[in-house]
Amino acid sequence: MHNELVDLINKNVPGASATLNAAPDAKSDSTISVDANSIFKVVQFLRDNTTMPFNALQCISGVDYLDYMEVCYVLGHFDVNAPRDLILKVKVTDRVNGNLDSVVSVYPAANFQEREVFDMFGIRFNNHPDLRRILCPDDWQGWPLRKDYVAQKYYADMEVYPDGKMNFEDREFIVRQDMIKKAQLAAAKN
Amino acid sequence: MQSRWDIGEPEAPTINKETEQLKSELLTLNMGPQHPATHGVLRIEIWTDSEIVAHAIPHLGYLHRCMEKHSENMDYRGVIPYVDRLDYLAAMNMEWGYVMAVEKMLGTEVPRRAELLRIVTAELQRIASHLMAFGTYAIDLGAFSPFLYAFDMREKILRIFEEVSGARLLYNYIWIGGLWNDYTDDQITRVSAFCDEMLVEAQKYHELLSMNKIFIERTANVGVFSLQDCFDYGATGPILRGSGYKWDLRKNKPYSLYSEFDFDVPVGTGEIGQPGDCWNRYIVRMREVVESVKIIRQAIAKLEPGSVMGKVPKIIKLPKGEVYVRSECPRGELGIHLVSQGESKVPYRLKVKSPCFTHVSMLPRVAPGQMIADFVATVGSIDIVLGEVDR
Incomplete structure (x- = not known):
């Protein structure tokens, strides 16, 4: 499933440069990495395509790997016939002004999820309608999950x-x- | 950073000489942090035009306990009590979700008896959680007595859990590789007896509340989540099923031994009101109680003597990689995103996707245009537990 998706993304979204991070065994999940600048187009394409659509965004999670930060978009397809999950990753290397395009206009679910990533990792989301801290107080200093x-x-x-x-x-x-x-x-x- | 008030003022009404006497403005009202209908510490800032809600803005974080940060400093077993405290009304289901993620990365075989007992435990907990939802929802709407009936039955479940695990609310019972303790035959008999009693009680609840004229007036056609909204916002569990979509992970993407079980997935059919309203969400929960009883009875019939703990290394170190594991909790789908860097006995990152967090984000979508009293009914119907919203 992941191989087909990588081909599909690369064919339809120019500049996405999707790559597959295949899991070595059943103990972990395969993921797909895409270019940070094209995340909005990729997510929009994944929702709207007819071959392998994803009708819901389940969560957005951030991970700090010290050299870079990673934002994982967990998409899901809630379909009785073909349920599927996808972990879509982008890298953010700038720890000071790291920013990504917001996907709120594609999936409204991203609203709170992106606010949480901003709150915890300090990654800004461009075009987010209401980007402020969500779990910490507004005047808290620092990004706790770094x-x-x-x-x-x-x-x-x-x-x-x-x-x-x-x-x-x-x-x-x-x-x-x-x-x-x-x-x-x-x-x-x- | 933006101030919290920079959320865009609504347009001020045009004032001229004729209408100066009639000028109107929105009234800001804080629902919470201490409000009976929010079931915890949730503050919803509502902007009202007389009795009508114009905007609703949830403010979270009053119960933020940095659980994700803490778990980066604890070994894999040490995280389990913290996961308990996420959804303190359904702690067993939370434990199970986390433990499944670790077991998947570890490649542990869980003994069959342990899996079956986990199903029994998780379904009992689901019943307890739905009873709580039933009782408190009735209180939100002004009916006190259903709460007493619900707590009577919930107490019986808690007694069983107390005997089995040693605790009433926060158990630390489902361990990596199996269970902390086995059920005795006597306890299994009591679970069976509880199941019989529960079916009788469930019928009573329907007579008491579900078909009550006042209750129907308060909940039918109120706070409607359309199916499209549910997908857009990623709603799961009773919210999605209440909107009429037949989706249950236990059925559609079975984990553990659920594929062996025979049960129905109740959905909101709109026999009263319409699919997606408060009454349909409520009735889905009540019907799930009956389905859970079915599952428990089948699981007990399948039980065979054996060990309840698989082989797990003394110090758990997971291989490098990451998993996203979903499980069906009473309030919706719990997702655990677990990242391990290998050669370490602590999780590198543990992200909990909590169902209620998603559902709270739907409130601004449905609130505009509702009466305040209906908004209370809507908030109650999504059955929030703030422990898992704020983590």
Whole structure:
């Protein structure tokens, strides 16, 4: 199914440069990567085509791989005869001004989902009707689900992140701990 | 960043000398964060034109507990109690969804008895969750007594769960590879007895509420989600089925052993009101209770003695890759997007696609033009649990 979809996307959406990330075994899912600039056209094409349509957007999820960030669009086809799922990925390399085209006009479901990705990863969505934080307060600082995130110490005069509250040595993910140390050193220098 | 008020003011009415006396403006009203109809801490900012809702803007995040961030710091087993707390009214189903994702990446074989008992547990939990939905929905609409009947029956399920898992609400019972504890024969008998009792009670509920004239007046033809809206917004579960679309993962994309079971998928047919309105969503839930009883009875008949725990390594390390696993929860489809980078005992990323989050985003679509009281009925009918909306 994924091979056909890659051909279909490449044939119909110029510049999409879709590639298949095939899963080595049944333990993981195959995904399709497309070019970040063409995401709107690809999603629109996937909804409107007649060969392999997808009638619903299930969720949008972000992943931070340190070198780049990835946004995964999970599409689904709610059809009794041919149910299918697709994980469609785009890469965002700019950690400061990373932005993507919003797909709200294709799937209204993307409205809240894109707001959540913006809230958690700081990726902006162009042409989004109402892009603001959704789970964190509006004046929260930083992008919480990035791996190099350090929580702010005070929020609205409350100490929300006191020293020694978290037991970092025991359980903290090691890569992230390094990132946090680097970030703290950089902050101390400035 | 944009301020929260920068959402586009509605056009101010033109004022001239003749109409100056008649000028009107929209009244902003906060429903929540503490409001009985929101079943938790959800704030809906509604802009009303007298009794009519003009805009509804949900504000989420009051129950945000950073669950996705926490789970990046915990081993795969340690995440299970956190997943419990997402949907605290259907914790078993949440656990099962997460555990299935880990098991898929691990390639674990779950013993047959464990799978069957998981089905029994998950369906019991579905009944408990739908009973809660039934009771609280009646309270939203001003009927108090159905709530007492619903809690009476729900209590029986919680008693069984307490004996089996040791906890009443947040169980940590479905473990990676199987179950924490086996059901004893006595407990299985009690589950069967509960099933018989539930069928009688379900009939009583229909007489008490479903066919009640006042209830029908309040819910039929109110808050209609068209089928197109459901697909556009990605609605699942009783919302999608209430709109008349026969879609149930247990039937259409069966996971676990559901393909062996014989049950119907109730949909909103519009015998009262029209498909997609509050009454049809409600009746889908009530009919699902009966279907769940069917599934439990079949699962109990299939039970054979055996182990309830498969072979799982002591330290779980998943191979590099990612999965998106869906499962049918009482409120809709739960999706778990799990990413592993290999050689690590913690998830690299765990994204939970919660059904209610999607359904809350539909509220601004249906609210304009409704009366405030009808809007309360609509919010109640999507059966929100804020734990999973805010995560």
